[in-house]
Amino acid sequence: MLLRQLDESRARLTITVDDRPLQAFAGETIAACLLSNGVTFTRLTPGGARRAPYCLMGACFECTMTVDGRTNVQTCLRLAEDGMVVERTRTP
Amino acid sequence: MARAIVIGGGIVGISIALGLADAGLEVTVLDGDDADTRASYGNAGLIWVQSKGVDHLPYARLSRWSAALWPGFAGELLEATGIDVEYTRQGGMSFCLDEAEVAARRAMVAKVAAILGEENDVEFVDGSFVRERMPDAGPAVLGASWCPSDGHVNPLLLMGALRQLAQARGATIITNRKATRIGMDGSHLTVYGDGYAMRADRAVVAAGLATGAIAATAGMTVPIRPIRGQVVVTERIAPRMEIATTTTRQARAGSMIFGNSHEDIATPGTTLPVIASHAQRAIAEFPFLASVRVLRSWGGIRVMPRDGMPVYASSKTCPGAYAVACHSGITLTAVHAKVIGAAMAAGKLPADVSTLTDERFDAVAAT
């Protein structure tokens, strides 16, 4: 786990990341939830390198994933919602 | 050693410079600023012959000659510079989405067949042929013109490779040094710019949109009509398309490049109505594109000679001075580097381009 949630009294919700259910807290972005749950990378570069959320403000596009079937969503800009399905976006 | 100056460091200028250097001349290329309007950075990278010279056999033949020289030239670039310019020749199509487009396309194909006779390599094919060759093509595609001689290249890598090769063959490229005029200093051919004058035995104007004005100072007539084309570029996706169409191709890196527009506008840039219509057509032609992400768009300016055909001008007032302008600098790269540059070094343009000199404009002006 790279991150931990300070206020565990927040409402809990579940999202699915690459078929694995993860626990998130209300008000967290998807990216924060990933980093709090041991998901260490979000995408592969064309060269095959692993990348993870970096700027957390929408400027680096490292955190893009497929969310509810929509590809290339910036997960640092979207709040986690109960039942969300998140997958790694494949790049060549 | 005889000295040549090429005015313009784009694809056309460097291709000619390469030919001049290979012919043994000491070549200096005077280039403009990185930020200048440059068709070399704003083009689709097509090596395209099917629609060239529909009305004029020498142009049709010149284009096909260059396309035939391309495989060897791409190999030479790779060997000498290590840069793979992503040359590919799997054929090209121009799609028709309605009956009017089918009729126009059939008429074009008939014209090409008539002018080329036994050399003809273009045919009209129906939608099922298209989808067999290009499984990504959508049901809206009714048919296409098809030419196996067409191909494409990465123009950005080509620019870098040409520069490197020209430098390796002894040419000097000076950036940010604009030339404004060619004249005679006594009996010496001279190129003038802001605060300098350089003597030379050969001077070639290949300055894109600025060619007409500079060529005029040496008495050459090179009328150019700037035509903007807007293009949309997507993210990189897995390779799935080797055949290019007049609207769409996939670069080796995976980006899809689409859109083909013609506007009488000389300033780069894009407008929403045009790129939105590009996107609409792109989805009709290749439905899978709908979910692919667009990263950028750009508007490049074609250096279109007034009658659409290349101009190879030689100066009567300044012997040794030439000018080249063409809209299809990528297609003609190989013939410029392998044939035209050497001919200019020797001081005589080949008979193949005898109808493509600037005299055709003088004739029009006289009537």
Next chain:
Amino acid sequence: MSLRHFNLAIVGAGPAGMAAAVEARRHNLSVAVLDDQPAAGGQILRGITTSGRPDYEKWGGPLAEAFESCGAEHIRGAAVWGREDSLLLYSRQGRTESIEADGVILATGSMERPCVVPGNTLPGVVTVGALQSLLKGSGCVPAGDFVLAGNGPLLLLCAVQLADAGAKASAIVQTTPGSRFRSSLWKAPGLLFDPALLVKGLGLMARIRRHGIAVYGEAGNIRIEGADRVSTIRFESKGRKAELLVEMVALHDGVVPNDNLAISFGAQARWNENLACYQLLMDSDTKVAALENVWAAGDMVAIYGGYQASITGRLAALDACLDLGFLSPAYYRSIREPLASKRRRLLVARHFVDAYYAPTLLPATAADDALLCRCEEVSVGAIRDRIAQGVDGTRAIKAATRCGMGPCQGRQCTVSLASMLGHDRPRSSFARPSLRFPARPITVAELAQSHQGISHTGSDS
């Protein structure tokens, strides 16, 4: 489809955008505020409207309250990607929508300067601002050992905020050169006129000591290492080599204007060698040059921080109100002048901060293997090779290397690349690379639906 029309659209709901909205509403303009975050606040006031978060800035709470009750329409999660005449286009949850606006105020703030350090793309490397965003927005802090490395006031501030929240950094690795304080004071004695700023800075240092966070000063040669994620940071500090085992490294080297949207609208920018970044060309302190009815405010014009941004936001709104015919010139002058003079007083100390915290992790001093373009994986060494071949200029380098052609659309490399140019001419003589539609990635389908379209197809190629 009838388009919704507003007198004024404001892009960005940070301090500048919120203040601009409040001011414009005061003068009865209809206002839409578009922001890509799920809530108002921008970066510095992130999460300000969420209940239960601590107040990091005294002025932030009242501003946010005024914004929420001002009657502006706040369109959340909206990534603005283009403007065509009065049409403003934005992507929201994968769909493109548009509004009509007579005028636009751009308040897109700043972003952290890319830190060109070997290993900067490993999972576990984030920016210091990212840690601050995670704390303020999501209520998350690093779970394991982490280091803050680099240069700038945010480094110390964030270390204190995290420690106060219970996440103490293993160390702060400060790359600010030791000689800088004296030389900066000499260059910009403004600090002496702003004792409050000096006290604030000293106060932060004292709190870092009280938290017991190790500080490595005058650091350089940073390398971040790890197989699939960060495991180690190596560096030199005051001539001695050091290495720390950590799970996260947060980098920071100051901030630069977030100008992509403005440039895509057609604004011009010029390289500022002192600040090592581009600056928008302006007709006045708020009017963007070369664009009709577009104003700009806050850090995207000049980096002066959140409070200043709230003042320039109001100034931009007033200027927009005047030009759009909502204020009489006399009344406009009577309210603008006091506000403008307040701003001038606050600028004095900034020059010291700029000089003292000038960037330290630029590619010029980076090892060849540091990545300059994250998206296309272009190293500093690859760019150096091109420059050595005489390729000078962003377009030529981009063409040769793909630097800047990836999904971040140049946000993470444009400034770094520009700082390497100009081996035989001033960097300021190179144009900033232009940007066109779309300023944010959108799907081809979104582009197709964004406009009815005009076809200009003609002959073949």
